[in-house]
Amino acid sequence: MKALLIDDEPLARALVKEYLEESYPQIQILQECGDGFEGVKAIAQHQPDLIFLDIQMPKINGFEMLELVDNRPAVIFTTAFDEYAIRAFEAHAVDYLLKPFSQERFNKAVDKWLAQKDLTDTKKHTEALLASTATNPERQDRIVVKIGNKIKIIPEQDILYVEADGDYVMIYTPEGRYLKNKTMQYFETTLDAKKFLRVHRSSIIQLAQIVRLEPYEKDSHIAILKSGAQIPVSRSGYAKLRQVLGI
């Protein structure tokens, strides 16, 4: 069994390592990572069965990191922040260890994982559950995307519009476009509802980017953005727009 430690504090990693060696010599630690970027890379490289993940980390936090991971391993959160517990369980983490934790508490978490692992293929299980909860994300003021093996953080205000693209969503920014493996509904709830509006089944636009609205065919419109992009607006989208813009 393979595990990864992702925590920005060396001593915190040392402790998990010590606890693991003490009780679970069969679990092998493949790598220790100091931030989420490293974590994403290491997970892609090693395909671990289990990760111990801190939440507050440099660059991107634990939740954002999980969003970027394709083949999700089982997760045990280790953090001093108890306010994330609910969110962690919504993300169907195996367990949530509050620092400082004892060897006994740690063992309980790992035993829980071992039991789950025997029952089902946890990897698939967790992934399915994460996908289901992805429709109910917390509001964030930035979106993280992966381009090849690079990670890009897009501040919310840089997002001109997003468009559904098959099973993915394409994010358009002044610098270029980025694909993210999420649903439109995810973006609808994540982005600030005061600044963004879903004007069509397949598009969400930043209101401040709209230059004008033009009629298009019968019953529908198109929004023309500052960048020149033309975004289809459905009939219900047009009604919402009129309400929001007060026209």
Place this chain on the structure above:
Amino acid sequence: MAGSQFLTGKFRYIFWGGWLLFGACQTALLYWFGFNWQIAIQDSFSSNILLAIACWLISNNLYYYRPKHSSRYLYIALSCIILAVLWLALIHYLLPMLPDIGPDYVLFLFKSLPIRLFTGFLLISWLAMISLLWYSQQDQIENDKRQADIEKLAREAELFKLRQQLQPHFLFNSLNSINALIGSQPKDARKMIQQLSDFLRSTLKKEDHQWVTLAEEIQHLALYLDIEKMRFGHRLETNITFDEETATKKLPPMLLQPLVENAIKFGLYDTTDDVTISITASTVDNMLSVSVQNPFDPQTTPPRKGTGFGLNGVRRRLDLLFGRQDLLLTQSPSDHIFNTTIKIPQA
């Protein structure tokens, strides 16, 4: 409710003294009209004592009941009229019963009823008005005092809350680090427990109203930084500079800590490279000036976000303490350096 009743309070003597004077004037007036002293005194004193009682009644009533809406003032005017009429009826009935009076006086009494009603009403309503003014002023004073108390309490609560900025996460993370050290480096664990205890003790000991010297405050912050060094030892470098004269300058306690916490948050927690956090203090124009400088990751932290809640708290506190909003300055001299300067006017 007003603090004291108008006519039982310190105005009692003025009220009865004024009444005595008024009575004396009426006596003189009656004498002027040609009645003898006895009749003049009898009339004036019995009618005025009754009038004073009527005034006292309305003023006392207003102590317990004051109209909230202006439309209710009509009731007060009405009460004044009724009281005046009652009073008039009473003297019309009682005065003729006084000894040694002649038919001249009875006729005069009858003829003077309208003028008596008029002055009676005027006096009663005048006193009602004065009472109202007095009581609402008392209420105002009491409200102001209550408001000041509320503000004082709120301010204290706020200062208390600001101090709670001593993040519990820091404490729990430190305990976790100690937990890790116990197994492998027990000596370091012991040292860290000592540092953490010293830090917590000096945090708890601080009192809001007692200013401390810069040297003391820096010593306190050094404990905090040492603990962070223990946790991120390989990455954190600190650089503290100030001269001897500046060391003795004073500042409110716990004012610098949020600045340093902010520097640690953005400079250490949110970065992955080696970092240097600098604290520089100097004395400029009889003001203690302290700068805290930290690097930040422009990729994840836009510079404008560099002012976290910690700094808003400091700004608010400076405003409460000095009534000035220009004592906290933040700037970003380059795209990955953040600098916070705080100025503390010296007494």
